[in-house]
Amino acid sequence: MYAVSPLRYPGAKWRLEKFIHSILLRNNLEGCHYAEPFAGGASLAISLLLRNFVSDIHLNDLDRSIFSFWKCVLSNTEEFIEKIECTPVTIDSWLQQKEIQNNKETATEAELGFSTFFLNRTNRSGILTAGVIGGKNQNGKWKIDARYNKKNLIQRIITISKEKNRVHLYQKDAIDFILTDGNQLPSKSFIYLDPPYYVKGQDLYLNAYQHSDHLQLANAVLKDLNRPWMVSYDNVSEIRDLFAEAKTTEEPYQLPYSASLERKGKEIFFLSPKLITEKELIHTSTRNKRVLDQERKAAQTPPDLVKKRPAPHQIQARTLGNGADTW
Numbered sequence: 001m002y003a004v005s006p007l008r009y010p011g012a013k014w015r016l017e018k019f020i021h022s023i024l025l026r027n028n029l030e031g032c033h034y035a036e037p038f039a040g041g042a043s044l045a046i047s048l049l050l051r052n053f054v055s056d057i058h059l060n061d062l063d064r065s066i067f068s069f070w071k072c073v074l075s076n077t078e079e080f081i082e083k084i085e086c087t088p089v090t091i092d093s094w095l096q097q098k099e100i101q102n103n104k105e106t107a108t109e110a111e112l113g114f115s116t117f118f119l120n121r122t123n124r125s126g127i128l129t130a131g132v133i134g135g136k137n138q139n140g141k142w143k144i145d146a147r148y149n150k151k152n153l154i155q156r157i158i159t160i161s162k163e164k165n166r167v168h169l170y171q172k173d174a175i176d177f178i179l180t181d182g183n184q185l186p187s188k189s190f191i192y193l194d195p196p197y198y199v200k201g202q203d204l205y206l207n208a209y210q211h212s213d214h215l216q217l218a219n220a221v222l223k224d225l226n227r228p229w230m231v232s233y234d235n236v237s238e239i240r241d242l243f244a245e246a247k248t249t250e251e252p253y254q255l256p257y258s259a260s261l262e263r264k265g266k267e268i269f270f271l272s273p274k275l276i277t278e279k280e281l282i283h284t285s286t287r288n289k290r291v292l293d294q295e296r297k298a299a300q301t302p303p304d305l306v307k308k309r310p311a312p313h314q315i316q317a318r319t320l321g322n323g324a325d326t327w
């Protein structure tokens with residue numbers, strides 16, 4: 001397990017790969033279409049795709065900065081890579097990219113996509129509105145390029161772009177996305193929602209939710225979303241109340257190192273009532289052993305879903321027409 005997204009995101013969810021894979025296996029969803037209505041850096045979606053645990057990923061983010069970044073990576077890969085190669089990682093470049101971000105509604109997609117990438121990699125914690133690593137005078141312990149390994153980042157972009165026919169991009173409000181596109185995905189689909197945190201959200205992301213937005217989202221998911229889903233949140237009473245009727249699981253990370261202790265109890269995960277989780281399987285030991293064996297095997301040899309997948313032109317025919325851009 002390792003980060004595969006070119007974007008840094010506070011609390012990025014790629015560490016959930018194993019957990020989500022076990023849910024997919026246990027619910028006969030392996031090889032499904034997988035959607036993230038709040039995609040951000042989409043680290044989990046990309047991990048699942050590259051491991052062939054899912055056949056297609058649907059990435060939605062309302063933020064024009066994030067959407068533009070993904071669009072550049074998928075549809076103008078070479079141009080984007082060239083821009084990374086020839087842009088020096090200096091305070092002058094940072095100021096230029098900051099200016100573009102400050103005028104994001106008038107910037108072109110290509111300008112904004114690169115500015116998002118540059119600031120995400122050079123700002124503290126990857127937050128677009130935060131200050132530059134090391135400060136403008138560059139007298140901090142870490143310098144502006146501490147998280148900007150060009151070679152490695154370009155490699156991540158190339159790896160993702162090779163799978164562009166399996167990536168579908170949207171720029172919609174998440175509720176709109178789940179009720180239209182989400183509900184129209186093939187029945188064998190899984191939707192993972194990682195909304196802005198209830199408490200910290202306002203500081204971290206460009207689109208901050210208010211209480212009424214969280215309430216509307218909970219209603220849409222619980223009442224109107226008809227595909228299997230999982231939602232992650234900060235573990236606060238307001239959110240537990242909103243999702244009181246959903247199934248919960250608190251610690252899906254299963255990390256062998258201190259990160260799991262740091263996270264313990266801070267996040268909470270809600271699941272579709274029909275999804276079978278690990279705890280339930282513990283009581284059915286024979287089936288449990290079979291599923292665990294399957295999981296172990298899959299972890300060693302990622303399943304060759306290429307054979308099972310429809311050809312790219314079939315994928316496009318199925319998914320275009322519901323608002324998706326398919327590259």
Ligand SMILES: C[S@@+](CC[C@H](N)C(=O)[O-])C[C@H]1O[C@@H](n2cnc3c(N)ncnc32)[C@H](O)[C@@H]1O
Binds near residue numbers: 066173209
């Ligand atoms: C918690 S982050 C997702 C992080 C992601 N799971 C990762 O691992 O990188 C939330 C994302 O939701 C997006 N967002 C905020 N409000 C939204 C809305 N109403 N509809 C769709 N996306 C939204 C933000 O732009 C942000 O990228």
